[in-house]
Amino acid sequence: MNEITEVLPELLRDAISAVPEEARRDTEEIRIRVDRPVELIQKGQPLYLSYVCTAGDAQLILSRLSNYSMYTLEEELKKGYITIRGGHRVGLAGRVIVENGAVKGLRDITSFNIRIAREKLGIAEPLIPFLWKENWLNTLIIGPPQTGKTTLLRDLARLSSTGSKRIPAKKTGIVDERSEIAGCLRGIPQHSFGRRIDVLDACPKAEGLMMMIRSMSPDVIIVDEIGRMEDSQALLEALHAGVSVIVSAHGWDMKDLVKRPSLKMLWEENVFDRYVELSRRRGPGTISRMYGKDGEPVPHAESVMTC
The missing domain is CATH 3.30.450.90 (Beta-Lactamase)
Incomplete structure (x- = not known):
């Protein structure tokens, strides 16, 4: 500190x-x-x-x-x-x-x-079997404030850009509107990432998604706290461009988010392969539920209930 x-x-x-x-x-x-x-x-x-x-x-x-x-x-x-x-x-x-x-x-x-920004290196590794299938699955991480959404996104970005024994390193872009994921200072990330990371710092999400795709040709884009209609439209553009997206949104659970008109088009297009709900039940980062594209619980996800 x-x-x-x-x-x-x-x-x-x-x-x-x-x-x-x-x-x-x-x-x-x-x-x-x-x-x-x-x-x-x-x-x-x-x-x-x-x-x-x-x-x-x-x-x-x-x-x-x-x-x-x-x-x-x-x-x-x-x-x-x-x-x-x-x-x-x-x-x-x-x-x-x-x-x-x-x-x-x-x-x-x-x-x-x-x-206080804390890195928790490795917390996302138990999720690889659930979020990776020949490529990163389009994933929405859901949780109320202070449930560890940004911390989890940060480690997923690190894993994506460094790779591991199980997965290859991918060109990974972070659109960091509030400078929370990478914590850039004068454009330089203050957290640990791999060699294949590119960050658009302090850039609005909708504009940043398009800028990242046009300028850096990422395989994966990480975005924190989507919520506006423009965010949803930009995410659809990214997905149509063949980019995997891993994003977070404020909400208690999936049912809570479905009620938000600004995200309606994402449900209509059924764009996400995984929905991960976080809570503070056993501290920040507690994975309470995980659903698949069909809305059904993901089998065996209880093995990583806490990250």
């Missing part, structure tokens, strides 16, 4: 260091709000520190995030988050500046949500 603590005020660093090591290891988010106690999210539950963030602390954090040059964060402030070294993402909240109906940026930032 050195990449995170180096942007924090020294007294806050000390307060976090005083937390038992095991609890620090389980921390998923550090939530900092002006005039409120700092909150650590561990296994989905809050732990409040005695340290209360001041306005001066918030200004110092923002200065360190921008390397003391706020103009360099202009684009990030429009999006509401900053990616820092190590692939960690810092979400921001404060006063929104709107111009001509569009968000121009943020001012008076009073809340920071530091989402």
Whole structure:
């Protein structure tokens, strides 16, 4: 967590260091709000520190995030988050500046949500028998927030681009709209991937899918959190171009997603070969169910119920 603590005020660093090591290891988010106690999210539950963030602390954090040059964060402030070294993402909240109906940026930032990016190398390997059949099967990973969707996608991208004894390395493209999968810093992925990886960072998914296909001719495309009509249309274009897709979407389960009009065309075209539902039942990454193209449970998938 050195990449995170180096942007924090020294007294806050000390307060976090005083937390038992095991609890620090389980921390998923550090939530900092002006005039409120700092909150650590561990296994989905809050732990409040005695340290209360001041306005001066918030200004110092923002200065360190921008390397003391706020103009360099202009684009990030429009999006509401900053990616820092190590692939960690810092979400921001404060006063929104709107111009001509569009968000121009943020001012008076009073809340920071530091989402700790952790690699879990190898967690996707038990899924190979279920997601690979002479090629990667078109797969949709479903789960509510903090169920490990992005972590699983990241390791699937690593497996796809490195290959293994069981599968060859494939040209793999990541369309990383929110800089979460690859955690790029100035375009360079901060996580472990193979030699055959290409990343479009901070690029809208629909546009990025088409750009990746036209420019990099990938065998496989990895995309996080589809949800808009444009995403669905672009995915269909990718599939018609012969590219395998592995994507995620927010939802409690398949039944939840089927109700979303923006994804309707994907169900009508029956594009996915595998549906993987995640939960936190036994911690992030718990695979609760896996379905095939016909909507029937995949046989023997219970052998990898937790990744």
